[in-house]
Amino acid sequence: MVQAINDALAHEMRRDDRVVVLGEDVGRVGGVFRVTQGLWEEFGDERVVDTPLSEGGIVGAAIGMALYGLVPIPEIQFADFIYPAFDQIVSELAKLRWRSGGEYPAKVVIRAPVGGGIRGGLYHSQSPEALFIHVAGLKVVCPSSPYDAKGLLLASIRDPDPVLFFEPKRIYRAAKGEVPDGEYTLPLGVAAVVRPGRHVTVIAWGAMLYEAIAAADQASQSGVECEVIDLRTLWPVDIETIVASVKKTGRVIVVHEAPKTCGFGAELVALVNEKAFFCLEAPPARVCGFDTPFPYALEMEYLPLARRILPAIIETAGI
Amino acid sequence: MVQAINDALAHEMRRDDRVVVLGEDVGRVGGVFRVTQGLWEEFGDERVVDTPLSEGGIVGAAIGMALYGLVPIPEIQFADFIYPAFDQIVSELAKLRWRSGGEYPAKVVIRAPVGGGIRGGLYHSQSPEALFIHVAGLKVVCPSSPYDAKGLLLASIRDPDPVLFFEPKRIYRAAKGEVPDGEYTLPLGVAAVVRPGRHVTVIAWGAMLYEAIAAADQASQSGVECEVIDLRTLWPVDIETIVASVKKTGRVIVVHEAPKTCGFGAELVALVNEKAFFCLEAPPARVCGFDTPFPYALEMEYLPLARRILPAIIETAGI
């Protein structure tokens, strides 16, 4: 996935000289996870900018660049470090188009690695997507495969709205797959049914998609066929795909790494209630991170791995 | 309510000389809404501290004060201005007890006016409670009456955990009611059934409680008797009171000012699903702010007023 994202950035920077990458250590060393490796060599200091240590400054300056007409793609080293930029994202970036009556949109794509599974501990493992989904004016994307990562990133860069592009670091190198060299985009707002099934709908994204699939595979040994949906775009979410699936299965489970309470799973459950309540045959379930900070030593207890998803599937299936 | 909060602060500052109030303009002028009026005169410069313009500094310094053994009560002038302090709240305040294995809890009560209804416009009307409920380690309180405000604030100050105390500014002066002079606390985590009913449960808090009650009163003319619950403490929420009510009514509506998507309403709907799914007779409904920034000229369109709650009650009641 690292390579696919790097591809997408390089491709877009070649195609459009307004595209600029900025952040801490994105230049010569190519970022903590080497996602921007080689870009500095190819595009130089003024399009691949190593910044001072200030996430607020990075996003704030990116907004200015966007106003000027550039297409800035700031990197936040870990999503856990996005909070110093929270005000600029929430109060400024998300609201500029609206406040200015459409005159001053600020097109920025913020990239940040999310999630656990690399023994990063408390401050290198968080998944803050729900905080941004709650804020009107932002789009939120989270790919689960190299192919999707490239296609979704190209789409995110070309989309007129600000996008938070969360990269699941657990599968930065683990997730493999063919990635075409050339240009392609995957539309934002369109989920993928990655495993068809008729008993239980399992909604996941990012690194947890693989856990959902693994649990679904195991459940099928008990005769429960899960339909697994990879959201890809978290917001605006592909409600049609979700509702169509739940209408078929009558049962739904949402899986995410973030703490359960007020996580995006809550919204998905509430939406399913609103759109498909009378089709529901069992209580929608959530298999999520705990309502605690992210523990270093016990991250495999914390994450909603297949071994925690499977019992939820069995229980939801009601067998 | 302004007077009740002022009372609580003065009472606690007299009782316990570790209690310190700090923030922008909290001193001589007594705060934007005059909530801290008179405290500076009584307690002086070192316990009622006018700070420089930096919310991050205010909360960060309050954390240090708490570590030292004081009980700081920072004021953020408007909840809309809490985002520059977001990192200190989310990454530091919420996690200190946990990270330090219980050794360094930081007891801070952050007070901030929330909500619309005073023609404050986009940046003086927001209700960010869901963002903090998602973060483990924080408690979130929002009173709806002067009596509750005093009792809940005293309880919040004495509670060992950090509390976000959101004050609904629309009813700062509108909400009236007897407030005893002396000392009393209302336990955190306990909701109030402010209107009993058997057809539909309506959950609300803060300024919207009155809209919920008004809608309930109107609905009763159509024969629908709503049970209205005032949450008072948003997190940890009083799940028992909610579940007991929904088990009785089978129908539930959540009302809040914040944008609907990923708002606290979503969590409440999801919780009701988990705890009382088989009692539900109609889809749980949410009557919320729109998924837009808060509009100045159209705030009465934006707010979930009784006129928007009533149709939801009627629809949910299924009559």
Add this chain to the structure above:
Amino acid sequence: MLISRVPMPSAAWPGPPQVGALREDGTVDPARAEGIPDELAVALYEQMVLSRETDAHLVALQRQGRITHHASAAGEEAAIVGAAAGVRDEDWMFLASREFAAALWRGMPLGALVHHALGTARGPGRGRDTYAPPFWKPARVVSASPLSATQIPHAAGVAWSARARREDVAALVFFGEGATSSADFHAGLNFAGVTRAPLIAVCRNNGWATSLPSDRQTASDGFAVKAVAYGVRAVRVDGGDVIAVLAVVREARARAAAGEGCTLIEAVVPPRPDSGDVSSSPADPIARMRRHLEGRGLWSDDRDARLRDEVHADVRRAIAEADAEPSSPTPDFTDDVYASLPWHLREQRQAMAPRDPAAGG
């Protein structure tokens, strides 16, 4: 103490001396400035008067409860108009709460400001917010949110972009001295410093952040000196002296063009007289400029009366027009959240359609 006599440098770093141009008697210090052409001198004065008059009306509307908030620029006109006049047409301007006159200087019609303040659908912000002055895109004027200082990194980003693109364009950003305590001042100035961005940062030091006096905002000697922390140029100027402000901003603009990067300018606004009424003070920036114009033979009581009548009429007309506008525009606030309406906002919009006459509901 075991070890001593390690020399400890002093904490007292004085800020730069204050630059002025206009003297008490209305003449311009020739050592300081060579003067400005007649038309410009008159235009600066007229613009300051327009600002003062507009202020008076908007403050009155606020007192009447017709608008929630208006941040008056009374007494600060020289800092605002002088700075706006010191940059070039192609430059960007980022406003804080009080700088509507800078936008007027750049050609924003008075009507746009008044529509905005009253929250009508025809204001540039379409009634969505009214706090700061409106956006005015035709002249690259960007408004700030009320969150103090957030506009500073935006301005730094614009300035940095211009430099990276090798375009001779600068960004002028305004803020109050209180805003210097914020995270975004720090980030914005530091980014401008390291990128040598053509940023002209004008800090209006009016002595107060709401109730906090400026010497409790920070322990530094004034605010210009904070430039030291960012390796950018520091200037302190008499903010009641429109010619001096114009001069230092022009100089900063020229340095920006020469690739010398950012300048932080502290415009020290004269303290309000005890009466509170700025116009009654001889330090009033408008009175000072008028003495100058009179000294140059460019102004008379008669002309002044005419100007004030005109301006008064203009402001009243603008308000009357905006007043005629329905105060509640069509419920379009679901627009412009995104470039196009996503499904959830379409649903939410439909749900309120019955209240929308345009939808025929």
Add this chain to the structure above:
Amino acid sequence: MLISRVPMPSAAWPGPPQVGALREDGTVDPARAEGIPDELAVALYEQMVLSRETDAHLVALQRQGRITHHASAAGEEAAIVGAAAGVRDEDWMFLASREFAAALWRGMPLGALVHHALGTARGPGRGRDTYAPPFWKPARVVSASPLSATQIPHAAGVAWSARARREDVAALVFFGEGATSSADFHAGLNFAGVTRAPLIAVCRNNGWATSLPSDRQTASDGFAVKAVAYGVRAVRVDGGDVIAVLAVVREARARAAAGEGCTLIEAVVPPRPDSGDVSSSPADPIARMRRHLEGRGLWSDDRDARLRDEVHADVRRAIAEADAEPSSPTPDFTDDVYASLPWHLREQRQAMAPRDPAAGG
């Protein structure tokens, strides 16, 4: 340009001169410092050696993948140990990522550090996080989150509290030069400045923030000079000179006691030799202090070998002990989120109970 010759103050504000004490030949500059008693001199040296040795082992554990991250203090021992030794026992200490030796100086056992690094249940953080050094409450040592600079306002808050309470207690806070760009450095120093809080802020300028050289972190002349923006005292000290660091921190502490408030100290860490191996450089702070001890007749090759053997054995023993600890403690991570377990965490804890052997599941 119509107006010119408005004098524009220069952008070049030099930082304070760098203070040193130890000379090349190991003697102490008498003009700079009067010297320190033998025991303290030896203790400083021993502590630096312990730090270096501990580092080597933790770096090795990281290379083996046994711990995720260790921020080495190699080459920075003088800045860290000197500062820790410069304050008093009753003072608070706020650490950033590299300052475990400051906690060891204050009496934290080596075992606590190693348990913490390995994430065992017996570490002060109970395996919850391992990035920064652990908290050590018995000595008022507070650890920072990895978010750079967040600890600075905490330290300012502690210092302010002490002053408000009229208690002669100071706060010492460490951070890297990269952290000075952050919001919290700005807020923390400014709050300390306006409240004249007894804060001693030690900025280790090791030349780099990961890959960013310090001259691209900011355009100011070094980092001490940033004190100017906050009206606090600025000191630049040779960060490879443990005696000089101790001296300037003591001086800052004395000034804090005298009510003179905060000092920002930039400890300039000597650049790493090209080989990357600090010990091979004559500028190595440990080598420099050893020359000093030898010159005073306090040290010999023999004693050095003994010390290194001891320290080596200590570190290995601590690691062996921590290794014996089960690496996954009981799932107690639902504790301490709140002072007591709320209903939702009780439910969540119960849901995982079957995996908890203590629960007998």
